[in-house]
Amino acid sequence: MQGRIRRRYVQERIFRGLGMAALALAAGFLVFLLATIIGSGWNSFRATEVRVTVTFDAARLGVAAAAAKADPQLLAKANFQGIMTDAADAQFGRTVRLVSDGAWLTLRDMAQADPSIIGTTQEVWLLTTSHIDQLAKGAFDLTLAEGDRPVTDADVALWKRLDAEGRLRTGLNMLFLTGADSVDPELAGIRGALVGSFLMLIITLAISFPLGVLSAIYLEEFAPKNRWTDIIEVSINNLAAVPSIIFGLLGLAVFLNTLNMPRSAPIVGGLTLALMTFPVIVIASRAAIKAVPPSIRDAALGIGASPVQVVLHHVIPLALPGMLTGTILGMARALGETAPLLMIGMRAFLTSVPEGFTQPATALPVQIFIWSDNVSRGFVEKTSGAIIVLLIFLLLINGLAIYLRNRFEVRW
Amino acid sequence: MSQMNMDVGSALGTSAAVANTLPKMTARDVSVFYGATQALRGVSIDVSTENVTAFIGPSGCGKSTFLRCLNRMNDTVASARVSGDIQLDGKDIYAPDMDVVQLRARVGMVFQKPNPFPKSIYENVAYGPRIHGLARTKADLDIVVEQSLRRAGLWDEVKDRLADSGTALSGGQQQRLCIARAIAVDPEVILMDEPASALDPIATAKIEELIDELRGNYAIVIVTHNMQQAARVSQKTAFFHLGSLVEYGDTREIFTNPREPRTKDYITGRYG
Numbered sequence: 189m190q191g192r193i194r195r196r197y198v199q200e201r202i203f204r205g206l207g208m209a210a211l212a213l214a215a216g217f218l219v220f221l222l223a224t225i226i227g228s229g230w231n232s233f234r235a236t237e238v239r240v241t242v243t244f245d246a247a248r249l250g251v252a253a254a255a256a257k258a259d260p261q262l263l264a265k266a267n268f269q270g271i272m273t274d275a276a277d278a279q280f281g282r283t284v285r286l287v288s289d290g291a292w293l294t295l296r297d298m299a300q301a302d303p304s305i306i307g308t309t310q311e312v313w314l315l316t317t318s319h320i321d322q323l324a325k326g327a328f329d330l331t332l333a334e335g336d337r338p339v340t341d342a343d344v345a346l347w348k349r350l351d352a353e354g355r356l357r358t359g360l361n362m363l364f365l366t367g368a369d370s371v372d373p374e375l376a377g378i379r380g381a382l383v384g385s386f387l388m389l390i391i392t393l394a395i396s397f398p399l400g401v402l403s404a405i406y407l408e409e410f411a412p413k414n415r416w417t418d419i420i421e422v423s424i425n426n427l428a429a430v431p432s433i434i435f436g437l438l439g440l441a442v443f444l445n446t447l448n449m450p451r452s453a454p455i456v457g458g459l460t461l462a463l464m465t466f467p468v469i470v471i472a473s474r475a476a477i478k479a480v481p482p483s484i485r486d487a488a489l490g491i492g493a494s495p496v497q498v499v500l501h502h503v504i505p506l507a508l509p510g511m512l513t514g515t516i517l518g519m520a521r522a523l524g525e526t527a528p529l530l531m532i533g534m535r536a537f538l539t540s541v542p543e544g545f546t547q548p549a550t551a552l553p554v555q556i557f558i559w560s561d562n563v564s565r566g567f568v569e570k571t572s573g574a575i576i577v578l579l580i581f582l583l584l585i586n587g588l589a590i591y592l593r594n595r596f597e598v599r600w
Numbered sequence: 601m602s603q604m605n606m607d608v609g610s611a612l613g614t615s616a617a618v619a620n621t622l623p624k625m626t627a628r629d630v631s632v633f634y635g636a637t638q639a640l641r642g643v644s645i646d647v648s649t650e651n652v653t654a655f656i657g658p659s660g661c662g663k664s665t666f667l668r669c670l671n672r673m674n675d676t677v678a679s680a681r682v683s684g685d686i687q688l689d690g691k692d693i694y695a696p697d698m699d700v701v702q703l704r705a706r707v708g709m710v711f712q713k714p715n716p717f718p719k720s721i722y723e724n725v726a727y728g729p730r731i732h733g734l735a736r737t738k739a740d741l742d743i744v745v746e747q748s749l750r751r752a753g754l755w756d757e758v759k760d761r762l763a764d765s766g767t768a769l770s771g772g773q774q775q776r777l778c779i780a781r782a783i784a785v786d787p788e789v790i791l792m793d794e795p796a797s798a799l800d801p802i803a804t805a806k807i808e809e810l811i812d813e814l815r816g817n818y819a820i821v822i823v824t825h826n827m828q829q830a831a832r833v834s835q836k837t838a839f840f841h842l843g844s845l846v847e848y849g850d851t852r853e854i855f856t857n858p859r860e861p862r863t864k865d866y867i868t869g870r871y872g
Contacts, residue, residue, distance in 0.1 A: 487715040491727070
């Protein structure tokens with residue numbers, strides 16, 4: 189008897205220990221993942237700039253100060269690349285690429301804000317190329333021989349000299365949040381992908397939520413229980429388990445090849461993701477409707493409410509928090525989905541932010557996928573940075589789901 | 601055993617005399633099948649407004665099934681099939697032209713477990729009148745709510761907290777709220793399916809008083825497990841066993857001088 193009690197206690201301790209070990213292991217993986225991503229990704233929110241003395245020479249620009257003041261449109265065509273290259277070559281030599289190809293935009297913005305600087309010489313902070321940026325952030329192991337690292341000794345020497353002269357500074361990288369994709373990592377941003385994802389989710393929500401909720405209500409409250417509804421139920425459950433790339437193939441076959449909708453467009457991506465999210469919403473909504481106690485339906489029927497009144501006045505209000513939670517989690521899954529979007533051509537290289545549902549666009553997880561393919565050191569950090577942004581959005585969405593569930597849950 | 605008979609007898613002393621007038625509802629040869637199993641076998645009963653009618657019998661005897669035929673709540677059970685003839689004021693309630701929603705407004709129901717809507721006390725009572733368009737203005741609706749709560753004996757307890765949730769009330773109050781909710785649509789018949797079985801004795805006593813007060817205004821049918829309750833609140837009693845109506849008559853007769861030996865065995869506690 190004593191022995192049995194002791195064995196039972198030992199068993200209980202072992203079981204608890206195993207449970208805690210599993211939890212600790214999972215937490216460890218999570219911490220490792222977050223630490224790695226944040227460690228390599230937070231640098232993408234910072235950019236290195238170099239101080240350059242630039243002469244806004246009216247002749248080289250092709251625009252005089254007075255003319256620019258009268259017609260700011262002229263500045264759009266002015267040769268800012270020219271004065272930038274002149275200044276960089278004069279101060280750092282022709283052999284090294286120090287200033288980013290896109291940095292002339294800073295000069296244009298300055299001139300557009302104040303045309304009177306044309307004809308003057310200014311000290312300007314310009315974005316550096318990715319090499320110098322990565323050197324400044326300490327991304328390279330400089331103890332390696334020159335041939336074993338992606339930067340030359342000349343680059344390193346230039347960086348050391350500039351750093352010693354105090355001509356380098358690291359600041360917030362607004363381009364990462366406001367720009368679209370680029371071949372130059374220092375100019376690449378995620379705004380294009382974010383807007384693409386957002387446009388897609390609007391379509392997904394607008395299609396899958398009403399369809400899913402109506403299907404769930406009909407199946408739970410009105411449909412007769414027979415073989416056909418059983419088949420439909422099993423099919424919907426299976427649909428939720430179908431690999432997402434299959435939905436991509438379906439989207440390709442139906443929306444692009446049959447309906448001839450625009451390739452790479454958020455509307456097609458949204459429709460494809462709606463197909464994928466629909467069964468998730470149906471299942472969550474049915475569970476929420478099932479959780480409404482039958483006594484509530486009886487009560488309403490018993491005082492002469494019609495079946496539709498029972499559903500509209502009692503079942504839906506009580507099931508809505510569960511439906512919304514399921515929908516939001518389905519949306520979160522859609523936001524993180526990559527594979528089906530690859531199938532419908534949303535992995536295009538796009539340097540502009542999409543402005544409508546039918547314009548070519550990419551999505552945040554696809555952007556991560558594209559960047560992760562790129563070997564350049566600058567894109568490694570961009571990949572992690574985009575993952576951070578995606579994780580933040582997923583956290584926000586899941587937080588919203590938890591908030592809604594707690595806020596509107598009815599207990600009885 | 602003898603103790604129990606005495607209780608039943610003394611309870612009978614307080615119940616009102618049996619009145620006999622035109623029946624409100626008549627059931628003739630009603631049978632119910634759930635799939636292949638027959639739950640009710642050829643039951644015929646008359647229900648009148650002047651009397652409270654009690655259905656008694658052991659668990660699974662079909663008394664609740666029969667009750668749910670009277671307002672067609674069995675329609676919600678997909679496998680249920682009802683045969684026979686049930687009339688309300690001489691009109692067949694299973695006729696194709698009978699609107700089941702309208703029927704349930706005329707034949708209200710109170711359930712075994714109190715089931716207020718998870719809404720305010722006011723909304724619980726106001727819901728029925730609202731969906732049936734019984735009150736034209738907010739003031740009318742206020743009057744209906746107050747009257748219904750007064751009739752259910754709940755007004756004084758809740759008049760200061762009508763906006764509170766109906767689910768926040770005690771079990772007995774919740775059940776009286778459900779009765780108020782049923783009364784609010786001004787039904788002709790009220791069906792009660794073991795309305796006090798989930799309540800404590802004090803709350804039960806209040807419900808029983810309430811049933812007695814409502815008698816005469818509504819035809820009340822109550823299903824109960826508790827024979828003393830049947831004796832206390834009803835004037836007519838029907839004893840069901842194994843899906844059949846064994847005996848139906850004046851409550852006093854059933855409890856003091858049953859004709860059927862099975863009835864006698866049941867009310868003396870030999871089985872059940």
